[in-house]
Amino acid sequence: xxxxxxxxxxxxxxxxxxxxxxxxxxxxRAVLRVLARSExxxxxxxxxxxARRQAPGLGLVTVYRTLEALQALGLVQRVHCxxxxxxxVAAEPGHQHLLVCRGCGRVWYFGGDDLGSLMQSVAGESGxxxxxxxxxxxxxxxxxxxxxxxxxxxxxxxxxxxx
Amino acid sequence: xxxxxxxxxxxxxxxxxxxxxxxxxxxxRAVLRVLARSExxxxxxxxxxxARRQAPGLGLVTVYRTLEALQALGLVQRVHCxxxxxxxVAAEPGHQHLLVCRGCGRVWYFGGDDLGSLMQSVAGESGxxxxxxxxxxxxxxxxxxxxxxxxxxxxxxxxxxxx
DNA sequence: CCTGAAACTGAAAATCGTTTTCAATACGAG
DNA sequence: CTCGTATTGAAAACGATTTTCAGTTTCAGG
Ligand SMILES: [Mn+2]
Ligand SMILES: [Mn+2]
Ligand SMILES: [Zn+2]
Ligand SMILES: [Zn+2]
Numbered sequence: 001x002x003x004x005x006x007x008x009x010x011x012x013x014x015x016x017x018x019x020x021x022x023x024x025x026x027x028x029r030a031v032l033r034v035l036a037r038s039e040x041x042x043x044x045x046x047x048x049x050x051a052r053r054q055a056p057g058l059g060l061v062t063v064y065r066t067l068e069a070l071q072a073l074g075l076v077q078r079v080h081c082x083x084x085x086x087x088x089v090a091a092e093p094g095h096q097h098l099l100v101c102r103g104c105g106r107v108w109y110f111g112g113d114d115l116g117s118l119m120q121s122v123a124g125e126s127g128x129x130x131x132x133x134x135x136x137x138x139x140x141x142x143x144x145x146x147x148x149x150x151x152x153x154x155x156x157x158x159x160x161x162x163x
Numbered sequence: 164x165x166x167x168x169x170x171x172x173x174x175x176x177x178x179x180x181x182x183x184x185x186x187x188x189x190x191x192r193a194v195l196r197v198l199a200r201s202e203x204x205x206x207x208x209x210x211x212x213x214a215r216r217q218a219p220g221l222g223l224v225t226v227y228r229t230l231e232a233l234q235a236l237g238l239v240q241r242v243h244c245x246x247x248x249x250x251x252v253a254a255e256p257g258h259q260h261l262l263v264c265r266g267c268g269r270v271w272y273f274g275g276d277d278l279g280s281l282m283q284s285v286a287g288e289s290g291x292x293x294x295x296x297x298x299x300x301x302x303x304x305x306x307x308x309x310x311x312x313x314x315x316x317x318x319x320x321x322x323x324x325x326x
Numbered sequence: 327c328c329t330g331a332a333a334c335t336g337a338a339a340a341t342c343g344t345t346t347t348c349a350a351t352a353c354g355a356g
Numbered sequence: 357c358t359c360g361t362a363t364t365g366a367a368a369a370c371g372a373t374t375t376t377c378a379g380t381t382t383c384a385g386g
Contacts, residue, residue, distance in 0.1 A: 059365040085248040127305030134299045142290030186382050222336040
């Protein structure tokens, strides 16, 4: 499901950052690596904890600043949910939406949604002009669904550890 | 577009709260009134400022607490956006989605979206089971679109004051 | 009407996530 | 290698939300 490989993304991101005058520092590279390789949306603290393993002196501030840069270039996108809306995931190029597993938190991408007729009907009634739409699906992935099957007997922890 | 009238909502909310053991205090009533009558999503501080006119001694804490109660009963819903996701709007009963005007912030409700086929195709490819979906449209309402027309000459403030 | 238990209140303090400030450091074009 | 500038992390500042707490109010029951 995940369209780009982590290494592809990483290369793309590095190029994009440099092309826009950003410098490639060790701290920044560690953050990029974590985010590019993650299958799930991560918030600043989670990125911090993971990236710190590769870049010991890393500061949480730098995570925030790198996220800001990546977002400005459209390389990552925020993932909203019922609780906090402060997690980020790699953005695939082009128009796409997210599919989030409520079990493991992993994220898939999909496009090919046709909301054209819906938007027209909405616009038709009132004088409203729809400029943007925002769609997110939540469900259970194959793995988590099977894990939920084998539940009942055990108090299974369906949340997989973050790498 | 707005399905229920403000007074309908207010009555419904009061009943629901009392049915669940919540008490109807002056402070709480003021918050309810503001939210039930608002055409746009409001955050805690905006509710506080509006409700304080009717309930002078009102504390911001009570606004938070009332929002929590309303949300627990599914009477209000959070509105997400690019910036902060801390605004709330009355939730219409049943499945529906939001249409938000980026000009004035007013909110409309709509249903009748058919995402069944989309969800099936997503589910078909992987073993994913879609359990919920979440859709929000952003655009310009009739009034704000016209106001934007008459712009160009003036530096028109398209944001209408909050009641 | 009273009464009392429990829910509710607002002020203040605590806490959380994020941003700003700043002096020291590292990047990378030349 | 050199230098101008972007970047760094620590600490302080910040805004939004939550917790604590002692006094107040609601409302079911008598
Ligand atoms: Mn789409
Ligand atoms: Mn729907
Ligand atoms: Zn899963
Ligand atoms: Zn959100």
